[in-house]
Amino acid sequence: MSSAPKSVKKVVLAYSGGLDTSIILKWLQEEYGCEVVTFPADLGQGEELGPAREKALMLGIKPENIYIEDLREEFVRDFVFPMFRANAVYEGVYLLGTSIARPLISQKQIEIARKTGADAVCHGATGKGNDQVRFELSYYALEPGIKIIAPWREWTFKSRTDLLDFARSHQIPIAKDKEGEAPFSVDANLLHSSSEGKVLEDPAQKAPEMVYQRTISPMSAPDKVTTIKIGFSKGDAVSLNGQKMSPATLLKALNDLGRDNGIGRLDLVENRFVGMKSRGIYETPGGTILLAAHRAMESVTLDRGAAHLKDDLMPRYAELIYYGFWFSPEREMLQALIDKSQEHVEGEVTLELYKGNVIVTGRESPKSLYSSTLVTFEDDQGAYDQKDAQGFIKLNALRLRTLAQRNRGQKR
Numbered sequence: 001m002s003s004a005p006k007s008v009k010k011v012v013l014a015y016s017g018g019l020d021t022s023i024i025l026k027w028l029q030e031e032y033g034c035e036v037v038t039f040p041a042d043l044g045q046g047e048e049l050g051p052a053r054e055k056a057l058m059l060g061i062k063p064e065n066i067y068i069e070d071l072r073e074e075f076v077r078d079f080v081f082p083m084f085r086a087n088a089v090y091e092g093v094y095l096l097g098t099s100i101a102r103p104l105i106s107q108k109q110i111e112i113a114r115k116t117g118a119d120a121v122c123h124g125a126t127g128k129g130n131d132q133v134r135f136e137l138s139y140y141a142l143e144p145g146i147k148i149i150a151p152w153r154e155w156t157f158k159s160r161t162d163l164l165d166f167a168r169s170h171q172i173p174i175a176k177d178k179e180g181e182a183p184f185s186v187d188a189n190l191l192h193s194s195s196e197g198k199v200l201e202d203p204a205q206k207a208p209e210m211v212y213q214r215t216i217s218p219m220s221a222p223d224k225v226t227t228i229k230i231g232f233s234k235g236d237a238v239s240l241n242g243q244k245m246s247p248a249t250l251l252k253a254l255n256d257l258g259r260d261n262g263i264g265r266l267d268l269v270e271n272r273f274v275g276m277k278s279r280g281i282y283e284t285p286g287g288t289i290l291l292a293a294h295r296a297m298e299s300v301t302l303d304r305g306a307a308h309l310k311d312d313l314m315p316r317y318a319e320l321i322y323y324g325f326w327f328s329p330e331r332e333m334l335q336a337l338i339d340k341s342q343e344h345v346e347g348e349v350t351l352e353l354y355k356g357n358v359i360v361t362g363r364e365s366p367k368s369l370y371s372s373t374l375v376t377f378e379d380d381q382g383a384y385d386q387k388d389a390q391g392f393i394k395l396n397a398l399r400l401r402t403l404a405q406r407n408r409g410q411k412r
Helices: 019-032 050-058 072-085 099-116 131-142 160-169 247-260 285-301 304-323 329-341 388-411
Strands: 010-014 035-039 120-122 147-149 185-188 193-196 226-233 236-240 265-271 277-283 347-354 357-364
Touching: 010 019, 010 099, 019 035, 019 160, 035 099, 072 099, 072 236, 072 247, 072 285, 072 329, 099 120, 099 131, 099 304, 131 147, 131 304, 226 247, 226 285, 236 247, 236 285, 247 285, 285 304, 285 347, 285 357, 304 329
Parallel strands: 010 035, 010 120, 120 147
Antiparallel strands: 185 193, 193 277, 226 236, 226 347, 265 277, 347 357
């Protein structure tokens, strides 16, 4: 079914237990004749992973070759939060929910490969998307000599029908909603859900409501304001309404608040790394709230120069994550700069959630740089001499006046 080399002895498969990765599992056994290690990762996608274990056993995987890990806390603490310290958004709007999950999955696959003596890893990303790049750049960065199997680039299946026929012939269970063509594909984790393909491929057509996985419509959200307070320490959210929470617990709570208030929907046409444009529906309810709160906290605790430098560097940082360069030296260099900027980003932000909107209404910090003495229109008792502004303006205008004099002379 492919012309792939058969020199693999053991492979670690990123396995969800779903139809596609079950087909890949059986295909690996047949095509490569190798031992398969399955790795279902719990990143908060909202699905039980017990069935994935049962399905792997049913497909002939040895119990000792099934690795299931709850990665929710690690995902938020070591990947999501560092990214949010940078206020990272790709192309101005996308909060990188899928992109940031791939390096963690890849890292765990490589760890399991080392532990089990596997000489290969396998992912289920297609040959048209970004995920194949993200997985494989991470694999190579962590284990330069690892063999990589990418079934969608190797096998000869031409259609969904071919895949279903293969599943039936190998007694792989097919859920009723998986028969025929899927209306769209979904990827989810604790940060977001994304939907792409099929009914969403025409960017001129409004996405049907059934696409949305994580949020109610803003129009259907309660006609009532929800007020919350998010506490920060060193740039990371640490509390909600005064209650200390772990990273994953806090993000889950923000997701629930965002869901109930219709927050975090995004209909986006983006530029993929592989060169094409694609339309997707993304939902990041908790992340949308968190981004607004973090920027508000920075507004009173970051110096202007530091804040503006961060904003200058953010698109590059976001692009590195989107393209799959989480484990690159340049991303790590930027992260060190970003983390340094967060040393005094602490305090509490008050927000109002209302029908899809996140409204910042207050921010307070023991490290605040905001001075009411300096900004007041009342008598400032000498804290700021307004007459000093005249010289400041004249010096900044010097080059502009020089240019104007030259240009005026040329026009004569």
